[in-house]
Amino acid sequence: MSLITTLARFEAVRDGRARPVATVRHRHLAERPLVLVPLTTAGETGAPLGALVGTERTAPRLLTVCQPRDRDQRAAFLAALAEEVLPHIEGFAAEVTTEERTETDPATGRRTPVRVELCTDAPQLLVPSAAGVEYVRLLGRSMRFRRTAEQDPAAAFPAPPRVPMLGRWLTHFAERAQVPGSSLLLSMTGLLTRHWATGQSPLEDQHLGSLLAWIDPPDGLSGAEAALRVELERDAEGLLCHPPAGPATDPAFDNKRLAPALARYDRARAVGRGVERAAAEMAELLATQLRPAWDAVWHGLDLLRALPEGAHVAERWKRDRWSYTAHRDRIRAGEPPQPRRDDAVTAARKLASRETAQARLEAQEALDDPLVMAGRRLAGEAFAGEVTAVVMEYTEAKVPRPRPLVTVRTEDAPHLAEGARVHRLLADGRTQTGEFTAAGPDRLTVRLTGGMGRGRQPEPGTVPEPGERVCWTLFEHAPRGGPALPEPEHTPWTHGGPPGAMADEPDPVTAEDYL
Amino acid sequence: MPPRPLDARALAALAANPGCRRRALLDGAGVDKGALAQALGAPAAFGRSQFAFVRGHAFESRVKADGGAELVRLLSEQLGHKPPEPDEVDVPELTAAGPEGRTARTALALRQATGAGRWALLDHPMLALTIAGTPAYLEPDAVVVGPDGGWTVVEIKSFAMIDGAADAAKVGAAARQAAVYALALRGVADRLAAGRVSEQALLVCPKDFSNLPTAALIDLRKPLATTRRQLSRLVRVEEIAAGLPEGVCFDPDRPAAELAAAVAAVPAAYAPDCLAGCELAFHCRERARQAGLVERLGRSVRAELGGLATVESVLAAAGGDGGDPDDPAVAALRRAAALRAEALGREAAPCR
Numbered sequence: 108m109s110l111i112t113t114l115a116r117f118e119a120v121r122d123g124r125a126r127p128v129a130t131v132r133h134r135h136l137a138e139r140p141l142v143l144v145p146l147t148t149a150g151e152t153g154a155p156l157g158a159l160v161g162t163e164r165t166a167p168r169l170l171t172v173c174q175p176r177d178r179d180q181r182a183a184f185l186a187a188l189a190e191e192v193l194p195h196i197e198g199f200a201a202e203v204t205t206e207e208r209t210e211t212d213p214a215t216g217r218r219t220p221v222r223v224e225l226c227t228d229a230p231q232l233l234v235p236s237a238a239g240v241e242y243v244r245l246l247g248r249s250m251r252f253r254r255t256a257e258q259d260p261a262a263a264f265p266a267p268p269r270v271p272m273l274g275r276w277l278t279h280f281a282e283r284a285q286v287p288g289s290s291l292l293l294s295m296t297g298l299l300t301r302h303w304a305t306g307q308s309p310l311e312d313q314h315l316g317s318l319l320a321w322i323d324p325p326d327g328l329s330g331a332e333a334a335l336r337v338e339l340e341r342d343a344e345g346l347l348c349h350p351p352a353g354p355a356t357d358p359a360f361d362n363k364r365l366a367p368a369l370a371r372y373d374r375a376r377a378v379g380r381g382v383e384r385a386a387a388e389m390a391e392l393l394a395t396q397l398r399p400a401w402d403a404v405w406h407g408l409d410l411l412r413a414l415p416e417g418a419h420v421a422e423r424w425k426r427d428r429w430s431y432t433a434h435r436d437r438i439r440a441g442e443p444p445q446p447r448r449d450d451a452v453t454a455a456r457k458l459a460s461r462e463t464a465q466a467r468l469e470a471q472e473a474l475d476d477p478l479v480m481a482g483r484r485l486a487g488e489a490f491a492g493e494v495t496a497v498v499m500e501y502t503e504a505k506v507p508r509p510r511p512l513v514t515v516r517t518e519d520a521p522h523l524a525e526g527a528r529v530h531r532l533l534a535d536g537r538t539q540t541g542e543f544t545a546a547g548p549d550r551l552t553v554r555l556t557g558g559m560g561r562g563r564q565p566e567p568g569t570v571p572e573p574g575e576r577v578c579w580t581l582f583e584h585a586p587r588g589g590p591a592l593p594e595p596e597h598t599p600w601t602h603g604g605p606p607g608a609m610a611d612e613p614d615p616v617t618a619e620d621y622l
Numbered sequence: 623m624p625p626r627p628l629d630a631r632a633l634a635a636l637a638a639n640p641g642c643r644r645r646a647l648l649d650g651a652g653v654d655k656g657a658l659a660q661a662l663g664a665p666a667a668f669g670r671s672q673f674a675f676v677r678g679h680a681f682e683s684r685v686k687a688d689g690g691a692e693l694v695r696l697l698s699e700q701l702g703h704k705p706p707e708p709d710e711v712d713v714p715e716l717t718a719a720g721p722e723g724r725t726a727r728t729a730l731a732l733r734q735a736t737g738a739g740r741w742a743l744l745d746h747p748m749l750a751l752t753i754a755g756t757p758a759y760l761e762p763d764a765v766v767v768g769p770d771g772g773w774t775v776v777e778i779k780s781f782a783m784i785d786g787a788a789d790a791a792k793v794g795a796a797a798r799q800a801a802v803y804a805l806a807l808r809g810v811a812d813r814l815a816a817g818r819v820s821e822q823a824l825l826v827c828p829k830d831f832s833n834l835p836t837a838a839l840i841d842l843r844k845p846l847a848t849t850r851r852q853l854s855r856l857v858r859v860e861e862i863a864a865g866l867p868e869g870v871c872f873d874p875d876r877p878a879a880e881l882a883a884a885v886a887a888v889p890a891a892y893a894p895d896c897l898a899g900c901e902l903a904f905h906c907r908e909r910a911r912q913a914g915l916v917e918r919l920g921r922s923v924r925a926e927l928g929g930l931a932t933v934e935s936v937l938a939a940a941g942g943d944g945g946d947p948d949d950p951a952v953a954a955l956r957r958a959a960a961l962r963a964e965a966l967g968r969e970a971a972p973c974r
Contacts, residue, residue, distance in 0.1 A: 110926050111958045116919050117936050130965065150674030152782035153831050248784060249831055308894035308920040339667075339904070358669035366672055447785040481961035485954070518957075614830055 111482040115304035123329030125303040125322040130478045132414035134298055135290040135424040137231035140408070141195045142167070144235055144400045145242050146393060147354040148175040149361055153249040155184055156356070156365075157393040159401045160191045167401055171390045173372045178264060185250060186267035193269055196230045196276050200435045203227060229424075229431035232280050232292045233408070235315045235352035235400045240294050242354040244281030250274025251444040252613040262613075275444050279434045282445070286461050288423045288468035291431065295407040296352075302414065306331055314338055315352040315403050323410060352400035360396060368392050417475035423468070450606035452595040459588050466586040474532055474584060483580065484519045490551060491578035492517030494571045500554075501563075509565045512544065513577070514552045521551075521581060529553055529579040534568060538584045553579060628652075628758035634798040635899040636753075637852035643862050644890035645900060650756040650859035653872045655901035661874040661881055664904035678780035682763065685778050685826055685835045689713055690743030690766075696837035697766050697774060697824050698741075712742040721759040724748035729810050735767040736817040742767040749806035755858040762803040766824070773811065775803045775823040775842075783827040783836050793840065796825055801845035805853075821846065862888065893921040927951055 111128075118126045139162045148154040154175045161167040168191050172184045203224040212219050234240055251274030253266035280292040300312050305321035311334075312318050320333035328336070340348040346364065347357050356365065368389050375385040449457065473480045473489065483489040492515040501507035523529075527543045539558030543551065559565035571577050596605045632649055639645065648655055659666050685693055691708040698705045714731040718724045728747040735742035744765040751758050764776040777796045781789055800823035811817040822839040829836035870884045885905065892906040892915070900906075910918045914933040917924055928951030930936045938944030940959040945952035 110954055111962060113919070113923055113926055114936075114940055114955065114958045114962060116923075117916075117933055117940070120919075120933050121937055127966065148673055149671035150677030150780060152784070152828065245784070306919075308918065310894040310897065310920070356671070358671040358674075361671035361673055362669070478962070478965040481965040485958050485961055518960075614832070 109482050109486065111485050112304055116306060119304055119321065119330070120306035123306070123331045124324065125305045125330060127302065128304045128478065129302045129414070129472075129476050131417040131476050132411055133301055133417050133420065133472050133475065134288075134293060134411075135231070135416075135420050135427070136408065136411060137228075140231040140233045141192065142233045142401065142404050143192070143239070143243070144352070144397050144404065145239060145246070145354045146356060146397060147242060149356065149358070151175060153245050154181065155188075155246070157390075157397060158184075158188060159394075159397045160188065162195065164405045169390060169394055169397070171386075171393050173386050173389045174369065174376075182264070182267055182270070185246075185270045185273065189267070189269035189273040192232075193273055193276070199226050199228050199230050199431065203432075224432060224436075225425075226428050226432045226435065229291060229428045231290060233404055234292070234294050235404055236296045236313060237294050238313075238354055239352070240281060240284050240292060240297075243277050243284075243292060247274050247277030247279075247281055249614075251278050252447075254613050259613075271444065272438070275438065276434070278445050279430075283427065283430050285457075286430075287465040288471070289427050289430070289464070290420075290424055291427045295404045298411055299407050302411065305334070307334065311338070315400065315407070316349045319403055319406055319410075323406070350396045350399055352403060353397070356396060364392055417472070419471035419475050423471070426464075450595050450598065451602035452592055452598050456592050459592070463586060463588040466582075470580070470582055470584050470586060473580065473582075480578065480580075483582075484521075487520060487522040488582055489578060489580040490515070490517045490519035490521040491576065492519070492551075494573050494575045494577055495550065497570060497573060507563060509555070509559050509563070509570070511555050511565070511570050512552055513541070513555060513571055514547075514550055515577060515579075516549055517551060518549065521579075523551070523581065527581065529581060530584050531577060531579050532584065533558060539569065541579065628753060628756065628760075630760050630762070630799045630802040631899075633751075633753060633758065633760075633802045633853070634795065634849070637798065637802075637849045638899070639891060639893065639896065640852045640855045641891040642896075644885065644888040644902065644906070647859055647862045647888050648872065648902070650753070651863075651872070652756075654874065657874040658872055658881065658885070659901045659905055661876070661878060662885065662902075662905045663878055664902075664908060666901040666904065668901065674780065681780050681828055681833055681835070682778045684833065686743070686745055686764065690741075690745070690764075692835065693743055693764060693776060693824075693826070694741045694766060696826060696835060697768075697776070700824060700837055700839050701768075703768075706741050710741055712738065712740055713745060714742060716744060716747055721748055721750075725750045725759065729814065732765075732767065732773065732810060733814050733816055736771045736773075736814075739769050739771075741769060749803060749810065751802070751806040751809065753853055755860055760803055760806050762800075765803075765807065767817070771817055772820050773807055773817050774820040775800045775807065776826060777823055777840075778826045781827060782830060783838065784830050786836075786838070788825075788827055788838075793825065794845075797823065797840050797842060797845045798849060800825075800840065801842050801849045804842050804846055805850060891917075893917050894919075895921065927955075930955075 115126045115128050141162050142160070144159040146156040146158065148156045155172055156175050157169070157171040159167040159169055170184055170187050172180050174180055203226050205222045206225045207220050208223050209218045210221050232243070234243060250266070250270050253271045253274065254262045255268050255271060256262065256265035257268070259265065283289050284292040296313055296315050296318055299318050299322060300309070303322050305312055305318060307317070307321065316337040317334035320337045321330035324330045324333040337349045342348055344363060345359050347359065350357055350360065372385040372389055375381040473483045480489060484491060494513055495516050496514040498512040500510050500512060502510055523543045525543060529541045529543055531539045531541065533539050537558055539555060541553040541555045544554050545552040555570060559569040598605050628649055636645055636649060648658070656666055689708060690711045690713050694711050695705040712735060714735065716724065716727050716731060718727040725748045728744065728749065731744055731747070744767070746761055746763070747765050749760045749762065751760060762775055763778040766774045766776055768774070777800050779792065779796055781792050804819055804823065807819045811819050821841065821843050823842050824837050825840050826835050826837045828834065866887050870887055872881065872884055890906045892910040896903040896906060907918060916927055916931060916933060916936060927936060928949060930939055930945065930951060935944060936955065939952045940955040942956060947953060
């Protein structure tokens with residue numbers, strides 16, 4: 108937490124209500140996002156208990172598992188989930204535009220421009236919390252190596268037809284969620300904490316209900332009171348009145364409600380009577396735990412939609428579209444599912460691209476949002492102020508180029524050394540570079556070194572006038588990644604050499620799958 | 623009511639917040655903090671799902687089945703040894719009356735197993751460790767003695783290890799817990815002048831989505847050093863108790879107001895992290911909230927704010943109504959407040 112965010116938290120304590128830490132929305136929100144609220148069984152890994160899923164706020168589809176340890180029911184659940192999720196995900200694959208991209212020709216090694224397809228939009232998946240994102244990854248991992256009867260007729264427990272495909276897509280979404288600034292898969296708690304600061308700790312902000320209570324408390328209550336109530340209120344039986352947003356359930360619910368319902372279901376199955384009633388009872392029970400989180404996600408969406416979108420959000424969403432298109436192409440090309448472990452080159456590439464994305468995100472958020480820029484200014488990474496003087500100077504070349512000196516009055520105290528490069532956003536969206544030259548009392552002088560056109564005289568509007576407000580940053584606006592990494596087949600022996608072509612086998616079926 | 627014994631989980635939590643005298647005293651005196659919190663009207667939200675409980679037990683008994691052969695096989699595989707035949711593993715009997723008896727029995731079994739030059743599995747041994755002047759009895763899941771006389775702590779956990787990786791936070795907690803056991807084991811080794819406690823613990827988890835065990839060695843050197851340092855820093859319980867007024871009593875049957883006063887007599891060091899590990903956390907949080915302490919927003923907050931300890935003083939400093947302007951923390955806060963106001967457009971912007 109930076110000091111400015113900490114201060115926002117203190118303001119929230121004072122006001123009893125969340126305070127903004129952003130003035131624009133920094134993440135893309137789809138027109139029709141697919142919301143997924145999963146529940147899992149305690150103690151079992153990747154054994155779903157139920158889920159609410161859908162794109163319609165008023166009509167989610169409820170999927171339940173009556174006996175989470177029953178492999179057939181789990182398979183049926185995953186098949187139903189695939190039926191709900193895959194049409195939405197694949198619905199964006201057909202509509203494309205073409206974009207020009209330079210690729211290295213494998214034969215000549217020359218960089219040549221090629222026209223490639225780019226999907227005009229991409230699906231967006233929303234889950235309630237960070238644990239939900241992790242659960243999507245887990246579900247993806249549990250499904251993508253499964254084999255259908257068609258792929259492997261000898262499989263003891265073949266997966267329903269679309270399940271491995273769902274696993275590959277969920278893995279891709281979860282993998283993409285690790286890239287800073289991406290919006291394919293987002294958690295509502297992550298979205299809300301990016302835009303508001305509450306009067307509680309970041310740890311307590313992980314509770315979606317109490318986070319929302321701080322941001323938009325019900326009438327007559329302060330955010331602090333409402334949050335406390337959401338977090339702790341229990342009924343006479345000791346059950347939470349506001350169940351957590353999952354995927355883990357409240358242990359009291361497990362012991363007092365779920366276990367008896369499960370026992371009733373097992374009994375009904377054993378005697379072969381009343382199974383449907385028991386299943387309906389189970390579905391109703393799980394809906395009571397899922398529905399509050401479902402409503403909370405949509406409530407959060409309302410709040411976020413009220414914010415105007417940041418200027419660079421569309422550019423970042425385009426990268427998400429590239430990522431979606433690339434995975435679509437991998438599937439169409441019949442490539443195998445994502446491996447269990449990345450080879451050395453792929454892992455290094457991922458890491459490098461995430462670092463670049465992080466730097467880019469930080470720069471873009473600051474440029475889009477004065478409140479974020481304020482934090483950078485406080486940290487000494489940017490300065491803003493009014494231009495007090497402009498002195499025209501020129502280089503001593505054969506064709507002199509303009510190198511004007513711009514003096515700014517500012518109270519900011521950036522960490523500048525003489526000759527340091529600074530960057531400024533011009534009105535037309537281009538970036539102008541400058542060189543820090545001198546500091547006086549409340550004054551900083553910058554020599555403009557670019558962005559003024561080719562002529563002897565700078566193009567109009569590229570040199571600020573006295574009285575104009577300008578903002579310089581010490582960080583680059585479009586940071587680039589490091590040098591390119593070798594292709595996986597050229598992995599040096601120091602890093603294990605080229606990866607083997609061995610495809611990952613499905614997880615073996617064990618007796619414990621069926622307890 | 624009988625005192626609640628200190629367990630490794632409590633010790634690891636205590637080591638994570640060594641400045642909390644309240645916790646040190648209540649744990650050291652064996653007070654049931656859960657019952658106390660209930661009586662104070664701020665019950666802890668801890669509970670364990672019976673599903674997790676059943677599954678955890680099933681897994682542990684499976685791992686320890688067939689005379690420890692499976693567990694020893696996992697360990698020798700990790701250490702790169704040839705796994706022994708099932709009849710080459712001893713499982714000494716450890717039952718005895720009372721914790722002192724079991725501790726003595728464990729020490730005896732450890733000595734015999736170390737001298738035997740064979741593999742031995744000690745299932746739920748009992749170890750003693752003196753913490754802040756109070757003896758604590760600890761019960762690790764298992765300790766394996768190798769033919770070379772090495773003692774390895776075994777932690778059996780029910781979270782999954784998927785593709786060789788498990789949740790980092792859970793592994794960290796397991797490592798801290800194992801470090802407490804290893805510390806206690808070292809005490810035994812020193813007393814017996816035999817055996818060598820391994821600086822690695824064996825973590826056994828279910829593999830992927832199955833119930834089959836898989837294992838990994840976790841390095842204990844760092845958690846051992848931290849835990850030892852933190853535990854030595856704990857103020858002795860008698861010293862804390864000496865600072866208390868006469869007649870303080872933590873009996874959960876007392877009236878809530880009296881209990882609250884008793885609890886308030888022992889200073890606490892609340893941080894939001896406490897919510898994950900201490901039964902009294904909700905009570906302490908409420909008190910921190912009432913007192914306006916800055917730590918309620920996170921432990922790191924304090925570091926940025928210098929000497930400003932309350933929400934009120936921070937807001938006053940930021941608003942220009944208080945604090946020493948020459949104090950760098952106050953100056954930074956004022957600058958932050960000015961920048962925030964500028965960006966939000968002076969007018970007190972509503973939340974939405």
